[in-house]
Amino acid sequence: xxxxxxxxxxxxxxxxxxxxxxxxxxxxxxxxxxxxxxxxxxxxxxxxxxxxxxxxxxxxxxxxxxxxxxxxxxxxxxxxxxxxxxxxxxxxxxxxxxxxxxxxxxxxxxxxxxxxxxxxxxxxx
Numbered sequence: 001x002x003x004x005x006x007x008x009x010x011x012x013x014x015x016x017x018x019x020x021x022x023x024x025x026x027x028x029x030x031x032x033x034x035x036x037x038x039x040x041x042x043x044x045x046x047x048x049x050x051x052x053x054x055x056x057x058x059x060x061x062x063x064x065x066x067x068x069x070x071x072x073x074x075x076x077x078x079x080x081x082x083x084x085x086x087x088x089x090x091x092x093x094x095x096x097x098x099x100x101x102x103x104x105x106x107x108x109x110x111x112x113x114x115x116x117x118x119x120x121x122x123x124x125x
Contacts, residue, residue, distance in 0.1 A: 001085075003092055003093075005096055010101055021057050022057065043055070043057065051071070053073070065080075
């Protein structure tokens with residue numbers, strides 16, 4: 001299951017906060033029933049255009065990963081939660097919305113690895 005979130009209307013200061021994004025990535029796995037395997041990594045990026053800067057981060061989970069890329073001057077962020085384990089997408093969206101004070105969220109769920117569902121794998125593997 002791969003939840004893809006595009007978020008709009010966030011407070012730019014929240015999207016620019018390395019500390020907030022680190023805390024978000026550190027806490028989200030537990031909040032959605034996942035297993036964090038390493039501490040989050042968070043970086044500030046500054047592009048050649050003033051509006052192309054932001055904060056990006058990821059946390060590896062036993063089930064896959066969570067990533068975030070923010071664009072504070074646009075009030076915009078991309079968040080992906082990718083997991084081989086089912087999770088509550090709506091609850092995850094609510095956590096993201098609350099963490100960044102979002103005005104609007106667009107989301108999709110991508111089904112991935114369908115050929116490797118337990119019913120598709122021979123019992124001897």
